[in-house]
Amino acid sequence: MTYLIQKNALLKLLDRLIKNYEVIAPVKIGEDYNFQRIGSSGEICLRDYKNTIFSPKEFFLPKSDTLFTFQKNRKVKVFSNIPDEKRIIFGIRPCDVNGLLVLDKIFTSNHEDPIYMERRKNTILIALTCNKAGEYCFCGSLGTDSLREGFDLLLTDTGKEFFVEVGTENGEGIVKKNYDLFKWTKRKIEKPRLKFKRKVDAKNLVTVFNKFYNHKVWEQEAKRCISCAACTIVCPTCYCYDVQDVTDITGKNGERKRNWNFCMLLNFTRVAGNTVFRESRTERLKQFIYHKLCYLKETNGIFLCVGCGRCIQSCIVDIDLTYIANKLSGKK
Amino acid sequence: MRFKKLMKLDWLKTKTSNPYLPYAARIEEIIQDSDTVKTFRWKFVKRKIQSSFVFIPGQFFQVSVFGIGEAPISFSSSPLDMEYFEMAVRCVGNVTNALFELKEGDLIGIRGPYGNGYPIKNFMHKNVVMIAGGIGFPPVKSLIEFILDRRDDFGDLWLLYGARDPTDIVFRKSLKKWKKEKDFEILVTVDKADTKWKGNVGVVTSLFDKTEIPSENTVGVMCGPPIMMKFVTGNLKKIGFKDYQIYLSMERLMQCGIGKCGHCNIGKKYVCLDGPVFCYEELKRVTEKIW
Numbered sequence: 001m002t003y004l005i006q007k008n009a010l011l012k013l014l015d016r017l018i019k020n021y022e023v024i025a026p027v028k029i030g031e032d033y034n035f036q037r038i039g040s041s042g043e044i045c046l047r048d049y050k051n052t053i054f055s056p057k058e059f060f061l062p063k064s065d066t067l068f069t070f071q072k073n074r075k076v077k078v079f080s081n082i083p084d085e086k087r088i089i090f091g092i093r094p095c096d097v098n099g100l101l102v103l104d105k106i107f108t109s110n111h112e113d114p115i116y117m118e119r120r121k122n123t124i125l126i127a128l129t130c131n132k133a134g135e136y137c138f139c140g141s142l143g144t145d146s147l148r149e150g151f152d153l154l155l156t157d158t159g160k161e162f163f164v165e166v167g168t169e170n171g172e173g174i175v176k177k178n179y180d181l182f183k184w185t186k187r188k189i190e191k192p193r194l195k196f197k198r199k200v201d202a203k204n205l206v207t208v209f210n211k212f213y214n215h216k217v218w219e220q221e222a223k224r225c226i227s228c229a230a231c232t233i234v235c236p237t238c239y240c241y242d243v244q245d246v247t248d249i250t251g252k253n254g255e256r257k258r259n260w261n262f263c264m265l266l267n268f269t270r271v272a273g274n275t276v277f278r279e280s281r282t283e284r285l286k287q288f289i290y291h292k293l294c295y296l297k298e299t300n301g302i303f304l305c306v307g308c309g310r311c312i313q314s315c316i317v318d319i320d321l322t323y324i325a326n327k328l329s330g331k332k
Numbered sequence: 333m334r335f336k337k338l339m340k341l342d343w344l345k346t347k348t349s350n351p352y353l354p355y356a357a358r359i360e361e362i363i364q365d366s367d368t369v370k371t372f373r374w375k376f377v378k379r380k381i382q383s384s385f386v387f388i389p390g391q392f393f394q395v396s397v398f399g400i401g402e403a404p405i406s407f408s409s410s411p412l413d414m415e416y417f418e419m420a421v422r423c424v425g426n427v428t429n430a431l432f433e434l435k436e437g438d439l440i441g442i443r444g445p446y447g448n449g450y451p452i453k454n455f456m457h458k459n460v461v462m463i464a465g466g467i468g469f470p471p472v473k474s475l476i477e478f479i480l481d482r483r484d485d486f487g488d489l490w491l492l493y494g495a496r497d498p499t500d501i502v503f504r505k506s507l508k509k510w511k512k513e514k515d516f517e518i519l520v521t522v523d524k525a526d527t528k529w530k531g532n533v534g535v536v537t538s539l540f541d542k543t544e545i546p547s548e549n550t551v552g553v554m555c556g557p558p559i560m561m562k563f564v565t566g567n568l569k570k571i572g573f574k575d576y577q578i579y580l581s582m583e584r585l586m587q588c589g590i591g592k593c594g595h596c597n598i599g600k601k602y603v604c605l606d607g608p609v610f611c612y613e614e615l616k617r618v619t620e621k622i623w
Contacts (some may be wrong), residue, residue, distance in 0.1 A: 067352040080350040111351045111590035240594030243587040247399045271585045272424040295600035
């Protein structure tokens with residue numbers, strides 16, 4: 001089903017949704033944009049933002065997340081508390097929706113992770129098509145600039161109004177409940193064509209990555225790396241974590257938490273006896289980029305990268321994974 | 333019946349609602365193996381779990397000391413022992429040091445088993461050479477006890493064990509017991525001898541000169557520090573072992589055990605899902621350096 005909605009009506013819709021859901025939307029902070037919980041539709045920006053500084057992964061995998069709580073007396077009791085608050089993420093870009101689809105695959109394969117999945121199930125995604133590509137975006141090369149699934153509602157800005165596509169029953173439900181704001185339409189629109197500055201050759205990535213593990217570009221680029229892990233913090237598909245215990249002062253009540261950790265940090269591969277498996281920055285940079293563009297494509301057929309360009313944007317020493325990928329492919 | 337269950341891996345796929353929840357287990361007995369190594373004999377508090385819990389030698393589990401954290405530890409007892417499970421632990425980290433503070437009767441948390449374990453089917457009707465270094469011995473011990481339990485299904489056995497010094501040698505009782513077994517050659521060496529030590533001195537690879545190991549119809553199984561495994565693999569290949577005859581147990585600090593946390597990535601492999609036991613044939617193709 002497809003609908004049209006005017007900008008004013010859309011803001012009205014948001015105000016109605018805020019009453020029933022926790023609504024998370026891009027908010028302008030200084031020069032940048034970031035996803036935040038909003039209290040009214042006036043806080044959001046609809047048109048001029050390209051992408052947020054941080055990815056929306058933190059709403060599904062918080063920086064510090066409780067796996068279970070425990071009480072330790074003569075017996076040990078454990079309590080699993082799986083979150084169930086209803087939320088809406090508004091204005092999420094196609095690359096980030098694709099990022100969530102990749103995370104879904106990881107968190108449902110082998111042993112399903114109910115904490116992540118429950119958050120996913122309870123979150124409605126109202127996605128927003130991009131009209132212009134950002135400076136760092138390269139989603140066009142990876143096919144993550146468009147959406148066929150994963151969204152509940154997909155909005156496309158046509159200039160005068162928003163074109164609305166319905167992806168799921170939840171999305172249809174929102175339209176039905178607020179039918180006075182929507183106008184049904186038969187007309188299909190053409191999605192905006194995006195022009196990208198950055199490109200990668202997605203077809204050959206796995207082959208060249210496997211062939212050029214010892215290419216000199218790795219050393220060259222890693223020389224500048226300061227191992228700050230900014231790239232992995234902002235990445236919408238970086239999901240690695242530590243499992244740690246936190247207790248109160250008596251040590252009897254506590255929680256087992258998972259906290260973000262990053263393969264770019266030295267401690268990530270430290271084991272007992274003080275062995276570190278990836279000691280050099282080159283190895284850690286390789287692990288990050290190989291994981292994004294090679295390993296998962298080989299084993300699962302999907303890239304762990306959605307081309308959002310956040311890692312390039314946030315890198316203070318200008319390490320660009322498209323540059324490395326192109327160098328390996330023999331372009332540039 | 334238990335053996336049949338072991339050979340089927342289907343039960344591994346059974347889901348619990350929250351895979352991070354450990355089951356409570358009680359420490360039944362603590363055996364001091366050396367200054368820094370203790371064997372903990374534990375049992376699940378719930379009898380139902382105790383009787384349905386099965387593992388394969390080489391697999392690991394996550395042990396929790398509530399309030400301190402979790403650590404991946406391998407089983408050191410035979411999988412055919414239904415009464416209790418054993419783990420041998422060296423105190424080197426937060427969790428293992430906290431384990432050393434515990435007394436008999438204390439509660440710990442266990443979740444698992446995780447990983448693949450030794451491909452025992454591939455070892456059947458073959459000679460098995462086992463090489464253990466330091467605290468890499470426990471999973472090998474579990475394998476030995478399993479093999480000895482079904483002795484007729486396996487060919488000749490070798491155990492080459494290297495410890496840092498004589499006080500570091502663990503499982504002395506078991507070593508003594510195994511010496512009586514037929515067609516089972518046990519060689520022990522220490523890196524540094526003391527005045528009383530009369531046995532071999534040198535790294536574990538030096539033991540290869542002391543015995544004759546056939547390369548045909550034999551598998552080599554090793555567990556130990558990375559540097560040891562690197563050289564042992566070289567030695568085995570020198571004798572004439574093919575890559576597919578060599579099995580290694582890789583060490584990483586698995587934090588989730590279920591292929592999510594990312595700590596145990598070696599190239600595209602996950603130690604907690606594809607390992608910890610890898611065939612060298614498989615491992616050598618990994619792009620990342622393995623030791």
